[in-house]
Amino acid sequence: FYCAVLYLIWAYIPETWLFSLGLTYWPQKYWAVALPVYLLVAVGIGYILLFGINMMSTAPLNSTHTVTDNFAKKQRQKKFQEEAIPALRDIPISEVNRMFFLPEK
Amino acid sequence: MAEERRFRSASGVPITLRRRQHSASCRELAVRGPRLQLRSLSAATSAVWLAAYGLFALSENSMVLSAAIFITLIGLIIYLHFVKIDQESLLVIGSLGIQVTSSYASGKESTVFIEMGQVKDVVINEAIHMQKVIYYLCILLQDPEDPQGVSEVVPLFQSSKPRLDCLIEVYKSCQEILEQRKTAPQSN
Numbered sequence: 688f689y690c691a692v693l694y695l696i697w698a699y700i701p702e703t704w705l706f707s708l709g710l711t712y713w714p715q716k717y718w719a720v721a722l723p724v725y726l727l728v729a730v731g732i733g734y735i736l737l738f739g740i741n742m743m744s745t746a747p748l749n750s751t752h753t754v755t756d757n758f759a760k761k762q763r764q765k766k767f768q769e770e771a772i773p774a775l776r777d778i779p780i781s782e783v784n785r786m787f788f789l790p791e792k
Numbered sequence: 793m794a795e796e797r798r799f800r801s802a803s804g805v806p807i808t809l810r811r812r813q814h815s816a817s818c819r820e821l822a823v824r825g826p827r828l829q830l831r832s833l834s835a836a837t838s839a840v841w842l843a844a845y846g847l848f849a850l851s852e853n854s855m856v857l858s859a860a861i862f863i864t865l866i867g868l869i870i871y872l873h874f875v876k877i878d879q880e881s882l883l884v885i886g887s888l889g890i891q892v893t894s895s896y897a898s899g900k901e902s903t904v905f906i907e908m909g910q911v912k913d914v915v916i917n918e919a920i921h922m923q924k925v926i927y928y929l930c931i932l933l934q935d936p937e938d939p940q941g942v943s944e945v946v947p948l949f950q951s952s953k954p955r956l957d958c959l960i961e962v963y964k965s966c967q968e969i970l971e972q973r974k975t976a977p978q979s980n
Binding site: 745746748749750751753754755760780781784785787788789 | 930947950
């Protein structure tokens with residue numbers, strides 16, 4: 688908050704007044720306008736950049752990451768217990784497909 | 793025994809699926825996209841030639857016009873030979889392998905054959921593709937040493953992306969043949 692007040696004071700008070708106060712070695716007033724503009728343009732480009740990064744890191748259609756991942760490969764089967772709900776696990780895609788698409792309507 | 797059905801692709805263009813049964817363990821499924829339309833061809837050609845004429849009017853250089861003609865001809869040839877896929881077909885031969893053929897509009901055909909030992913399964917997978925989630929058929933390949941893991945995924949029907957109803961038909965046909973290799977006695 689104090690930085691904001693300092694920034695406003697620096698941006699608005701004319702140079703001569705600051706010189707008379709003894710504060711001579713402060714940055715040029717040009718930067719008072721340039722830095723916010725830089726920030727806003729960076730934010731705008733950040734939107735586009737984030738979108739692009741998301742698109743680039745999506746797995747392509749021919750990669751195994753669309754089908755499985757490290758956790759699913761290393762999971763261990765729990766023993767089947769009678770009358771208990773089966774343990775939570777990653778079902779392989781072949782089984783899922785058979786369940787969805789093979790039964791006749 | 794051949795039958796043909798009409799479906800739609802993911803982008804809405806009409807495609808046809810042709811299913812032929814050569815024998816009890818051999819099936820061929822072919823998806824045909826629409827042929828090159830005269831109106832899109834003439835629209836593209838007129839657009840390029842109008843732009844070239846505009847450039848010529850600005851620059852008074854007649855080379856622009858002949859360059860435009862060359863660009864149109866060469867662009868059409870490249871498009872027909874490398875980009876426009878007319879038909880993609882899948883030939884499943886039980887106990888031998890799966891052959892995937894793409895035939896281009898210029899007559900070129902490119903085939904890939906995958907032997908049955910490498911094929912783990914043919915599944916319908918869904919994935920994110922260009923801000924859409926699409927269903928696509930793919931062949932899961934397995935390593936001979938590791939029959940439980942998936943070593944590679946081969947997507948099929950990439951250019952004529954059929955919708956789920958067409959994919960279910962192809963999936964059922966393929967599964968009928970792939971099931972036979974479980975009941976058949978292991979020879980190795």
